[in-house]
Amino acid sequence: MKNPLYINFLFFIGNLKYYAIILCVPLLSFGQSIKVSAYGFNTDDNxxxxxxxxxxxxTIIIDKQDSEWLVSPLKxxxxxNKTIIFEKDVIFRAKPNAYVTTSDCLLKFISCKNINIIGNGALLTMNKEEYVDGExxxxxxFMGCSNVVVADFTIANSGGDGIYIDGYxxxxxxxxxxxxNVVSTNNKRQGISIISAKDVWVKNSVFTKTKGTLPEAGLDxxxxxxxxxxxxxxFEHCSFTNNYHSGIVLGLDNLTDKxxxxxxxxxxxxxxxxxDISNRYPKAEIIVSSRPNNPVKGKVTFNNIVVDGSKWxxxxxxxxxxxxxxxxxxxxxxNICQQKDNMSVIYLEVPNYFKSSGPIGGFSFENTYVKFDSKSTFFTIRGSSLGTLNGVKDITGHIILEAPNLTEFKRYIKYNPNKNINFDINYTLKN
Structure with missing residues (x-):
């Protein structure tokens, strides 16, 4: 019998397109409004x-025309206090051969406030095959922006990230x-990247098929x-699928305890x-990282998560x-660890092979169910020949395993488990 959480989530995914977009009325500005075509529509560049x-x-309405809205980079x-509304079925496309500089974006907003961009299912698309340089x-x-709403778009084929959020x-x-309600697909570097941000809510959105230049993750x-x-x-009610790197990457290495x-x-x-096997970065659905010494503090939670199928x-x-x-x-x-035998569900590696570092850890698991058929391990702890891993610490919880070919629950490589501190995790093996 399949896990009930899995069944409920598939029901959600199957009905994702029916989720309503709920926007707070005070956020919308309906002052002076106009259709963009009133300023002219050009089949070459708008x-x-x-x-x-x-x-x-x-309030600006990008109205449906008989052909696509072609545009050079917009900054x-x-x-x-702007509301930009795309009419249904609008295609807003990067003009071919017009994005010469590697930092040219389809729509770039710098130091902007109170911006609402409403898509009604519109397509924002670039020409990824052109962009052989840069990422x-x-x-x-969005750079140094505040009070922004983006809703109901497909964002595709960019030469970098579908969505990028940073300071300025x-x-x-x-x-x-x-x-x-955004679908970010077939973008070159990331489905979405968050560099520096506070109070972000991403809901009912899909990040998929990222491919082109490293890292190639759904979210970074x-x-x-x-x-x-x-x-x-x-991130709530979001899916991360078929990306060439991990679905979710937490690359917090540049933050410190300060x-x-x-x-x-x-x-x-x-x-x-x-x-994808062609990507040289670590292979897993979720990557969790920080600097080896004096790392950033805080809390990350994963609640009601389904992973349905993975080679890794x-x-x-x-x-x-x-x-x-x-x-x-x-x-x-x-149905994870499909690629081959001798894999690991959770792989923890020494932060630094040449300098003393660690202990590694700081994870907890509650109500966790894992199923795989390959001859694999659950935990692998990899140290170094120089003995630089200073322990495994504060990993707690209980795992329900449906793994008929489980080779061992904990595997240690070049590491002495006598250094473990509060590595208090156990499992129940289902038949």
Whole structure:
């Protein structure tokens, strides 16, 4: 019998397209409004029309035409109180051969406030096959922005990330960003990247088929510097599938214990068949990382998560135990470790092979169900020949395993388990 959490989640995925977009009325601005075509529609390039319409009006409607809206790169600075509405079936496409600079984006917003972008199912698309250099031609880019709503789009074929969120100069982070009912597909670098942000809610969205340049993840939360922040970032009812790297990457290596503590939550999310064998990065559905020494503090929670099918394991990490705690509650991972025998569901590796580091750990598991058929291990702990792994610490919980070919629950490589501290996890093996 399949796990009930798995069945309920499949019901959600099958009905994802029926989720309503609920937007708070106060966020929307319906002042002076105009259709962009009033400024002219050109089958070659509509950059000037779109730019003027957005600059000069409160509510801007990108209206359906007989052909696509082709645009050169659009960049907006210091916009405030704008609502941009795309009519149903609009295709808003990057003009071919017009995105010459590697940082050219389809729509880039810098230091903007109170921006609502409503898609009604519109397609924002670029021409990924053109972009042989660079990895920063984003579909939607928000830098140092606040109070932003993005809803009901497909974002495809960018030369970088489908969605990119960061700070800008003195504005260390973007804040109060709401993304709902978005499909981000076939983008070159990431489905979505979060570099520095506070109060982010991403709901009812799909991040899939990322391919082109490393990392190629569905989601990558990866600050650039220790002054960046990742505070109250939430993903709810989202799926991460068929990406060429992991579905979810928490790349928090550039934050330190002097950085503001992180808070990240995943609720009712779904992962499936992430990471391609051609990608040289670690192979797992979820990557959890931080710096080896003096890592950032905080908390990451995964609640009601389903992993349905994977060639690889569930989690890969080199995170020290004194970094942010990571908890899994109501996790169901089935049909994983498909690629070959001698794999591991959870693989923990020494942070530094040449310098003393660790202990690694800081994980808890509650109501966790895992099913696989290969001859594999549950935990692998890899140390180093130089003995630089200073222990495994604070890993707790109970696992329900349906694994007829389980080789061993804990496997140690070049590491003495006598160094373990509070590695208090056990399992029940189902027949």
């Amino acid at each position: 950059k000037k029309s779109v730019y003027k319409a957005i600059r000069n009006n409160d 907006f600075r210091n916009l405030e 920063w031609r984003m579909g939607l880019s 100069k003195a504005l260390r982070y973007s804040e109060n960003i709401r993304i709902n 939360i990866e600050p650039d510097k220790d002054t960046d922040v990742v505070i109250n970032v939430n 950085s503001e503590p992180v808070s990240i939550n995943f609720i009712d999310c779904y992962l499936s068949m992430n990471h 394991g569930l989690i890969y990490s080199r995170k020290p135990s004194d970094a942010y705690h990571t908890s899994f509650k109501n996790l169901s991972a089935i």
